[in-house]
Amino acid sequence: MTIQSLRTASKIFLIAGAIFLLAFLVWVKATTGSVVQENVVAAESAYHHAVIESATVVEGKDFSDDPTVAVGTVEVQMTLRLDDGQVVSSRGLDETGLYKAGRRVIVQYQPGASAEFQWGVVDVERSGRLLWLTAVFALAVLALMGRQGVASLIGLAFSIAMIVWIIAPAMLSGQNPLLVATLGALAVMWVTLPMSHGFNWTTAAAMIGTAVALALTVLLTVVSVDGTFITGLANEDARNLRYLIDGFQLDLRGILMAGIVIGTLGVLDDVTVSQASTVAQLRAAAPNAPRAKIVAGALKVGRDHLAASVNTLFLAYAGASLPLLLLFAIGGVSLGEHLTSETVAQEIVRALAGSIGLVAAVPITTILAAMILDEDSAVLHDHDHGEVHPEQERLVEMYGDNSDKTT
Template sequence: MERKNIKRFGLRWGLPVLLALVLILLVVRLNQVEKTEIISRAGQTFETGVVTEILEDNMQEDGTRVGQQTVVVRMTSGVKKGQLLKTTSSAGYLFGTACKVGMKVVVMQSVAGNASVTSIYSQDRSVVLYAFAALYLLALCLVGGKQGIRGALALVFTFVSIAFIYLPLVYQGVSPFWTAVLICALAATVTLYLISGPTRKTLVATLGTLAGIIAAGVFATLFSAASGVTGWNVSDIENLLTLWETNEIQVGGLLFSGLLISSLGAVIDIAVSIGSAMYELCVQNPNIGRQELFHAGMRIGRDMMGTDSNTLILAFAGSSISMLVLDYAYDLPWLQIINSNNIGIAVMQGLSGSFGIILSVPATVLLASYIYTGKRKAGNAKGD
């Protein structure tokens, strides 16, 4: 019995620790890359400061702002730390900010000897971002208990995978599509392993998730071939072309890789739900046949499709709401709207992701039917 527990502990934590060490070495190796300088930033830095005085405001009588403010900022970082600098803040919506005394700001400065050129880049909101992220993780852990802690760890792992595996691989010219498949596989495996451990439920949900993600990619590719909408039709293609010319980054595949990553959460959700429900059927009825289990799983999946099929369509529609409002306000012809690249991309993302959700249902049900009935252990609530 003790040997069995040791074996179980090693499988539960020993193998993951070993794989984590290998992954850390891979991450370190991938990020040892020298980036090509696209824009010269010699001498330019972004530093923090606090507004201490408004010398010249740009507030108009009607409450609008025109031109720029002239303010005094006490620097809190960089070579000018502790000094008072006279600088400007524009009235733009993308850069600059409406400064107030006491406001923390980010200052863009270029220093050459004793001379320096500065301007306000934005309000310093880094503390707010970190605080809200920490508050979210804390709420997840408090409400979810152990499962919440595991979910938080999985979320951190997914973020790290995108930042330190996906981006370096794509930057070095690896296919964005297959890199996204790798990231989705890693994120799904780690997330489900942390939640359910080395069980058959984890295996079923992971394989079902991968099937759904690949299905989404396949349908996006088919839509692209039929409609002519590609990764070269995105709005920021001019900047991406620079990356293609300097580093041979496969910018055409970025659109599809982003689709896979965006679909991951919804596909994991439906695969886990179906896999868990079907396992409970096996626990409650150990003698259930494979065919009967399959039909029961499909009935469960059909009920879930009714709501989950709208998830990604609404998500991508919400992300395009500003564009839709502009199209409505300018009263553009329907033929122009439906054939615009932006609408085509939004439709492709929403429908292809929903295809992934729908097709993950039969894939997960089929996998569960074979895996759960292949090795029965009645009454094992842990899914081993």
Template sequence: MLNDTKKRKDIKHGLVIIIISILFFAFLHYFSNIQKPELVNRKGTSYEKAVVTEILQDNIQEDGSRIGYQKVKVKILSGKLKGQIKEATSFAGNLYGANCTVGMKVIVNINQHEDNILISVYSYDRSKVIYAFVGMFLAILWAIGGKKGLKSAIALIFTFICIIYLFLPMLYKGYSPFLSAVILIILITIVSLYLIDGISKKSVAAMIGTTLGVIIAGVLAFLFGKFAGISGYNVSQIEELVFIANNTKLQIGGILFAGILIASLGAVMDVSMSIASTLSEIYSHNNDMSVKELFKSGINVGRDMMGTMSNTLILAFTGGSINTLILNYAYDLRYNQIINMYDIGIEIMQGVSGSIAVILSVPLVSLIAALILTYKKEV
């Protein structure tokens, strides 16, 4: 009888989740259905899959380097010219073009105006490698993590969908970047922790602590930027962003700080859930503990995590700016020049504010978890 009741509850619970999911994704589809202004004239231009069938003119030199361009024949595998064999050029560049060989899969840029067709090799066709690599990651996550690993993979996919179909459209429509990031963080945190642990006292504590910690870090980053004279207008590619903002409702100023919130979310969520789980386990073995005792236990556990997680964020941001660091080192720039560069200031702001979020999440989650776990006893 109890098993039947549990099964009925599980079925109802599953149906509710399915209905909410359908409504949410229907909302995302409607919300992200945007008529974008044409920023670049792409009439007659397309990017199609192709395979190299013949090398007409190579550009390899005696020393093995490549200069200039190759002339090749390619068979178009997609688009209006599918099945046709055409001549194309492939320039020797680090960002565009490819060192073509017969049988190589490539992406070609086709420019067609009336009867004139100009085709150039844009890049290698690496889409299958990317899909395989991501698939391998998800498979490993599932194989080692089991059911929770599968739920973590679903949470990752949900995060990706929210960024593409909710966060970016919100920015494009002119919503505050900071507010958009907060909404995104709350959604991702709730769904991710729910999938991993369901609705429990420890997951609720982790949800609240994660959200508060990340928001506080974002506010501190904003204050740092205000006093240091750094805004979203001091980032790279600002000219392109200004051009987009002039043709849309994009608010450039807050994008930098929204990015800081999103970048620190993963580490803060990790620390928050770890502390909440530890306190929940401690309390389950000794439910005579007071709020103060549980709070102290959370702080003690968190102290061991602060250093490693702060290091994780600092190293992540350092890795993202390694090109800038190499250039500064190679050109032997002076200290006063380096410390006052916008790029360096932004990296410091991102790394430090993210680390502050990790540090603050320790006392926040410890206090919240202690209060929630002992709530009935205290009452």
């Protein structure tokens, strides 16, 4: 099969995929809005923003004998001024010294509680500080990456919007979580890769490689979750969702699998773009090299990248689940029992299923890119950031550089 015929098939796949994903997004958005309103219990109306006007420690309260309360916890009597001007009283436990006069908090009204506990502080308001941190991040990206940074930030905004406005509402309306997450993740990839790396055959190879590897990850995730009898009930946040949903039974196992797919996509993008770019540069540097040599050389580069990426994926999951890892330090339970408990096992499945998909993405993307890229397809800034990989030098020495190019 010639490069031209492969490119034609790739173009058809990408265009058809874009049309299908667009239709899916429009359909999901059009059919889930009112359903979510009916299914989700009206809890947000019970939350209010307020500022603490005064906070006084309640004397005579000793929690030193209560193992469920952190050392140093005190009970605090607070006066709160809501944003609508109403002044209310609240009493609660302060474990970390956060309840101080002048601090903005989020409070919840519970009419069924006793009078002194009807208003309770549920969290500290962090929106202002998070906005500053976001602004610093955006400026750092723009200062380093320039126009490509703008595209990356737009892609990030699109990813967030996809999860908040499309994927989450679809799950809350009763749609299959894994299907919605998979198609939503593909839609994110279909938009963000061309936006960040340009419309070219290198990006096309990365997109197709990502789609195939993501499909494999979905299959591995389903088999792994079903095969290890994971229910999704080990996650406290997921269990709490059940109390906020009416009208149908939330698929917690599906939500767990959806999270694995979405979490894997970000690392997959990085690996597939790097591999496609590696093939393009090797082909540009050694246009006379046989396709098999290009694949072999790119795979050597890919193994270097993959060694770090697999560790990155595991550390990302480990960091998010650090309290679970601390269970290993608790005596009385063997390491094997810890590892096979659902709380820990679901994180192991999450990391391994995503890592296997990541490993598969390297040869899939490399072979595909070698089949559709030629010496004019190089994207010189994506892979090596200005450095020449030893594999590129070796192929140039063996097969010559662009000055030897034949048509």
